[in-house]
Amino acid sequence: MTPLMVNLAEMLNTRDNNFNFIRMVAALFVLISHAYPISRGAIEVEPLVAQLGISLGGLGVFTFFCISGFFISLSYQRSKSKVDFVVARFLRLYPALLVVLVLSAFVVGPLFAALSLDDYFSSSEVYSYVTTNLKLKNIQFQLPGLFQDNPYPGINGSLWTLYYEVLLYALVLALGVVGFLKSLPRVSIFFVSYFLFYFAFRFLMEGERIHPGFQTRMWVQWSFAFVVGMLLYAYRFNIRLDYRILTACWLVTFILYKSPVFVEAFVGAWSYSVFWIAFNTQWFARQFNRLGDYSYGLYIYAFPTQEILAHLWKGISPVTLILVALPIALIPAVLSWHFIENPFILRKKAIAGRLSQLLAKLSEMFTKFSTR
Secondary structure, three states: OOHHHOEHHHHOOOOOOOHHHHHHHHHHHHHHHHHHHHHHOOOOOOOOHHHHOOOHHHHHHHHHHHHHHHHHHHHHHHOOOHHHHHHHHHHHHHHHHHHHHHHHHHHHHHHHOOOOHHHHHOOHHHHHHHHHHHHOOOOOOOOOOOOOOOOOOOOOOOOOHHHHHHHHHHHHHHHHHOOOOOOHHHHHHHHHHHHHHHHHHHHHHHOOOOOOOHHHHHHHHHHHHHHHHHHHHHOOOOOEOOHHHHHHHHHHHHHOOOOOOHHHHHHHHHHHHHHHHHOOOHHHHHHHHOOOOOHHHHHHHHHHHHHHHHHHOOOOOHHHHHHHHHHHHHHHHHHHHHHHHHHHHHOHHHHHHHHHHHHHHHHHHHHHHHOO
16 A cells, blocks of 8 residues: 555554654754854854744754654553653663763863863863753753864754753653543643643743743744644544645645744644655665664764864864764764664663562562551
């Protein structure tokens, strides 16, 4: 059967999809977008901003989030327990994150900082860079004396989105705990409530009737694509991958260009397009999927790679930075997948099982202690 004849649920029965490739393209979008401020400074306008009101990097993040909304919902449904779900999510993000933080603080920093090794390692910022950024909430972007003469000082400006990713994982978990994911009518109540909240929030904020903090605004902004992905999963039995629907989505988006809801229409049409493309050209998917999923590694290593190049190659142009940084950043990305990310993913069931046993023992001990 062709994608035109089947729904999303039926297409999930095959592993021959293009999501690995699409995620790589999304990571490439982020790399391209960041090349402009890193090489020219913060005031440099990134691609697509003037045309769409979304940067190319923002479009890449929207892509990641809509795919995550779909597959995190799937992951929750397939998890044997809440512990399994949490462990799977933790292992997908944190081992690779810890490694890039350690490498940044204890390899890149000492090599390129404009400080002596004694001065560098005596700074508490070196150690807080790892511990603070593992918490994700308030990212520390600077290391002492490192890349301060670059057009865009810092070491890894990509990490800030991970906080919102984790919050959205928590949203799925919370909805599951309270029972909203048990049936379509229940999750539909959530979708209606969310979209009413989202557009009311935007209306009130743009009218300056409310003044939310930065993190609240960012969560609302980035949650939209994630919830669209959740919606695609929830209604997977009813959503067909039809080029006529695809055409209609983009026609509506074109009509709404420059309207107050253009970005939301664009994200909706883009999200549907992502899934339409993902389940086409299965031959290509089979070939590419043999390589692995290097997108997360590229996402977290591209920015430090570009900062190093901007430091070593003064005046490097955005295009040159893109062309040189991509193959270099792919090296740690590939190593991260094969030696860190994938091994931990393969061990998630064993780790979750041991953690469940430990929690069961602790619960038993607490029960015995409380009944004395």
